[in-house]
Amino acid sequence: MSAASNDTPLLRLxxxxxxxxxxxxxxxxxxxxxxxxxxxxxxxxxxxKSVLIKTVAGIHSPDHGEIEWExxxxxxxxxxxxxxxxxxxVYQDLALCNNLDxxxxxxxxxxxxxxxxxxxxxxxxxxxxxxxxxxxTTVRSIRQPVASLSGGQRQSVAIAKSVLWNxxxxxxxxxxxxxxxxxxxxxxxxxxxxxxxxxxxLIISHNMNDVFEVADRLAVLYLGKMVAVRPASxxxxxxxxxxxxxxxxxxxxxxxxxxxxx
Amino acid sequence: MSTVDExxxxxxxxxxxxxxxxxxxxxxxxASLVAGSASEYLRSxxxxxxxxxxxxxxxxxxLIVVSILFQSLNSHFLTxxxxxxxxxxxxxxxxxxxxxxxxxxxxxxDLSIGYVAGMGAVIMADAAGPAHGWPWYAAIAxxxxxxxxxxxxxxxxxxxIGLPSFxxxxxxxxxxQGVMLKILGNGGTIPINDTVINDIASNNLSNAASWVxxxxxxxxxxxxxxxxxxxxxxAGLVAPPPTITLLKIAIAAAAGxxxxxxxxxxxxxxxxxxxxxxxxxxxxxxxxxxxxLLGRMQVGRYVYAIxxxxxxxxRAGINVSAIRTLAFTLTGLTAGIAGIVYASRLRxxxxxxxxxxxxxxxxxxxxxxxxxxxxxxxxxxxxxxxGIVIAAIYNxxxxxxxxxxxxxxxxxxxxxxxxxxxxxxxRGRTTT
Numbered sequence: 151m152s153a154a155s156n157d158t159p160l161l162r163l164x165x166x167x168x169x170x171x172x173x174x175x176x177x178x179x180x181x182x183x184x185x186x187x188x189x190x191x192x193x194x195x196x197x198x199k200s201v202l203i204k205t206v207a208g209i210h211s212p213d214h215g216e217i218e219w220e221x222x223x224x225x226x227x228x229x230x231x232x233x234x235x236x237x238x239x240v241y242q243d244l245a246l247c248n249n250l251d252x253x254x255x256x257x258x259x260x261x262x263x264x265x266x267x268x269x270x271x272x273x274x275x276x277x278x279x280x281x282x283x284x285x286x287t288t289v290r291s292i293r294q295p296v297a298s299l300s301g302g303q304r305q306s307v308a309i310a311k312s313v314l315w316n317x318x319x320x321x322x323x324x325x326x327x328x329x330x331x332x333x334x335x336x337x338x339x340x341x342x343x344x345x346x347x348x349x350x351x352l353i354i355s356h357n358m359n360d361v362f363e364v365a366d367r368l369a370v371l372y373l374g375k376m377v378a379v380r381p382a383s384x385x386x387x388x389x390x391x392x393x394x395x396x397x398x399x400x401x402x403x404x405x406x407x408x409x410x411x412x
Numbered sequence: 413m414s415t416v417d418e419x420x421x422x423x424x425x426x427x428x429x430x431x432x433x434x435x436x437x438x439x440x441x442x443a444s445l446v447a448g449s450a451s452e453y454l455r456s457x458x459x460x461x462x463x464x465x466x467x468x469x470x471x472x473x474x475l476i477v478v479s480i481l482f483q484s485l486n487s488h489f490l491t492x493x494x495x496x497x498x499x500x501x502x503x504x505x506x507x508x509x510x511x512x513x514x515x516x517x518x519x520x521x522d523l524s525i526g527y528v529a530g531m532g533a534v535i536m537a538d539a540a541g542p543a544h545g546w547p548w549y550a551a552i553a554x555x556x557x558x559x560x561x562x563x564x565x566x567x568x569x570x571x572x573i574g575l576p577s578f579x580x581x582x583x584x585x586x587x588x589q590g591v592m593l594k595i596l597g598n599g600g601t602i603p604i605n606d607t608v609i610n611d612i613a614s615n616n617l618s619n620a621a622s623w624v625x626x627x628x629x630x631x632x633x634x635x636x637x638x639x640x641x642x643x644x645x646x647a648g649l650v651a652p653p654p655t656i657t658l659l660k661i662a663i664a665a666a667a668g669x670x671x672x673x674x675x676x677x678x679x680x681x682x683x684x685x686x687x688x689x690x691x692x693x694x695x696x697x698x699x700x701x702x703x704x705l706l707g708r709m710q711v712g713r714y715v716y717a718i719x720x721x722x723x724x725x726x727r728a729g730i731n732v733s734a735i736r737t738l739a740f741t742l743t744g745l746t747a748g749i750a751g752i753v754y755a756s757r758l759r760x761x762x763x764x765x766x767x768x769x770x771x772x773x774x775x776x777x778x779x780x781x782x783x784x785x786x787x788x789x790x791x792x793x794x795x796x797x798x799g800i801v802i803a804a805i806y807n808x809x810x811x812x813x814x815x816x817x818x819x820x821x822x823x824x825x826x827x828x829x830x831x832x833x834x835x836x837x838x839r840g841r842t843t844t
Contacts, residue, residue, distance in 0.1 A: 229727070229729075230729065233729075241727065245724055245727065246721070246724055247716070247717045247720030247721045247724045247725065247788070248720050248721065248788070249716060249719065249720035249788035249789055250713075250716060250717060250720055254713060254716075254717075258713075258717055258724070258725070258728040258730070259725075259728030259729040259730050260728075260729070261710050261713060263710060266708075266709055267708050267709065268708055268709065268710060268713065271643055271644060271647045271649060274647075274649055275647060275648075275649065278649075291650065293650075
């Protein structure tokens with residue numbers, strides 16, 4: 151694994167709290183996200199995973215706590231602030247326009263122009279370069295409408311879009327939900343490549359197989375509190391499930407017990 | 413663990429290899445992007461046509477069928493005189509249709525444009541008339557400004573208050589009809605005496621000028637088309653083979669020559685009349701401008717994006733309200749141009765203007781041409797082609813002595829056929 155363990159994490163959250171009226175969604179959450187690593191955020195429904203990533207993405211602002219980006223304290227008030235820092239979020243199914251082609255989608259909202267006219271050649275070349283650098287090569291033509299792509303291809307295009315925009319941190323909410331086996335494989339490979347290229351990836355997933363396959367580090371939320379942040383090698387499925395459902399686990403990891411499976 | 417330079421072959425998931433998926437992929441890619449040679453290009457195009465991805469071919473096919481039908485019933489239909497007359501009749505429908513395309517692309521509708529066109533006509537006629545005596549250009553500018561303003565107001569009500577466009581523009585239909593009738597007053601008619609305004613719909617370029625203008629337009633198209641494809645080839649992007657580019661230019665040249673030959677035949681009865689009508693050039697100019705805006709500019713791209721998924725567009729940082737408001741403004745402006753042509757043709761404007769029927773023809777023109785009612789798919793060209801179909805029915809039925817009742821019924825059937833083609837060929841095209 152590419153354990154690019156720099157001293158300062160790319161993103162550092164300290165004491166993040168957020169409440170919606172009487173509901174305390176997040177309590178004093180700490181989390182470090184490092185470049186070159188895939189960090190998986192686990193938690194049962196309502197544990198606060200989505201609130202946490204929306205806080206980082208600039209959709210919610212925290213009531214208390216600090217966000218540090220590359221070692222410096224920052225405020226992320228809007229999605230635009232997040233994008234300016236290099237944080238891109240890949241939303242499930244909401245990121246692409248079906249009637250536009252791949253190039254048009256990847257540049258949507260940030261088109262390159264020459265005077266009044268769209269610079270199609272430049273955009274197409276850049277999109278092509280990004281897709282092939284990520285080995286997203288199953289699409290027949292990057293000028294085909296997104297409607298004609300498979301779920302995995304669409305997700306790949308959405309992820310490639312964030313890379314095109316020089317995202318340092320790519321946040322993905324359930325990137326493999328509703329995908330078949332082969333397509334899940336395609337997306338997980340892409341997530342892995344993203345980290346290997348030095349990006350930080352933060353994914354939410356309910357699928358333990360996916361998580362243990364791709365993540366370097368696991369962070370478990372339980373009722374709005376961060377109950378564990380550990381390297382994936384120090385966890386197994388059973389411990390993760392214990393932490394997600396009860397907030398604690400008395401088990402030893404399988405690795406520590408020399409390979410007794412979970 | 414995978415790395416960047418891993419061979420890419422094994423990554424194709426099995427479902428991509430299924431025949432169904434292969435067929436779908438074939439359809440989704442425009443022929444110009446996958447073909448290396450002319451024959452490959454034609455084969456790829458044929459596959460798409462067979463599967464219903466025929467672009468403007470159904471409406472052109474429909475036009476040919478309608479022409480053969482009317483010609484067999486009345487040999488006057490395909491005379492130069494009648495065809496040029498038909499093009500002039502089509503101008504108002506085509507302009508209104510192009511206006512409607514902007515809002516249909518967003519998945520919205522504008523029911524007010526018939527009477528917005530009426531507003532344009534009365535404002536121009538009143539300003540240029542004896543009461544105010546404005547010069548023609550000032551009167552036209554005022555009318556267009558007013559129509560764009562009406563579109564802007566309706567767009568702001570729709571986007572800022574968040575009301576459905578159907579209801580807001582239905583209110584607009586009633587309101588602007590009222591205002592129009594109020595301006596027309598008791599007399600009910602404002603005559604137009606300005607020669608320039610009347611010439612828009614009734615004067616022609618000279619034969620020589622017709623040829624010169626045609627050569628300039630086709631030449632410009634040829635240079636642009638060739639440069640565009642050459643640039644793609646130079647950038648190493650997939651581009652249609654040069655023979656196809658030349659073929660496209662040849663088709664455009666043939667269409668241009670055909671149109672000018674048609675228009676330069678003497679069609680006068682008492683005194684000789686010939687040449688390309690001004691109004692045909694006007695429609696082509698508006699078509700060129702709106703096609704450029706929708707196809708080559710950022711705002712156009714955003715109109716398509718919002719029609720495809722407003723939520724995705726919003727998340728991409730697009731100011732959705734501003735673009736929607738702009739689309740309604742452009743619809744109003746285009747309706748204003750249609751109103752001016754309408755008044756110019758009648759050399760007056762009166763309470764007989766039926767904006768209710770006009771707006772239905774406008775929606776019908778866009779949809780018959782191939783624009784989807786669901787948003788996200790359509791072109792300015794669709795409004796023009798659909799407008800010509802409606803004019804052909806109107807004209808042909810008129811030649812045969814059928815009145816409005818039969819014309820309405822036949823237009824309705826054509827509209828129904830167009831919507832059926834749209835719904836059946838595009839059903840199941842989306843994989844989600």
